Amino acid sequence: MxxxxxxxxxxxxxxxxxxxxxxxxxxxxxxxxxxxxxLQRSRSCPVCGGGMQIWFNDEPLACADNLSVSALLTQLEQQQPGVALALNQHILPRDRWEDHLLQEGDRVLLFQVIAGG
Structure with a gap:
């Protein structure tokens, strides 16, 4: 029922x-x-508080507004050495991850950098 x-x-x-x-x-x-x-809406909740949708590694992902690239990676437990990040098909240097705020519809690709011979 x-x-x-x-x-x-x-x-x-x-x-x-x-x-x-x-x-x-x-x-x-x-x-x-x-x-x-x-129930009250929580502004920090991506589902009920507004938020936005981005694409992370080609999968849709709901996240809060005003989220930095660094904060996103921390939430997803992806802050690790040896990774590179492309934002909307352009490499975003690691020193800009903290200050760059994500926008609705951004496409974030995270990949492991591998060197070898």
């Missing part, structure tokens, strides 16, 4: 018949009572 109600609410949102209410509905099967918890 609960799955059907969740699916119905999703269909209503996707079809434009309803708008998000910022509440979480809870059902107590023991008492047959419904409760609603008010």
């Amino acid at each position: 609960m799955g059907t109600l969740q699916a119905l609410e999703t269909i209503k949102l996707l079809s434009g018949m309803a708008t998000p209410r910022n509440t979480l509905r809870l059902f107590d099967a023991r008492t047959s009572n419904w409760r609603a918890l008010a």
Whole structure:
């Protein structure tokens, strides 16, 4: 029953018949009572707080606004020696990673630099 109600609410949102209410509905099967918890948006949350979408290694990735390249790599645990980064098909020097803020739709490619003979 609960799955059907969740699916119905999703269909209503996707079809434009309803708008998000910022509440979480809870059902107590023991008492047959419904409760609603008010939810607040978190500006730091890429899903509910706005944010933007970029492409990281050819995969879509939701992230917060005003995120530096360095902060992104730290979040993804990719800050390591021996990697190079291309931003929108141009190599971005490591000394600019801290200051360069990502923009909506940016394409970030991270690759391991390998030297050999």
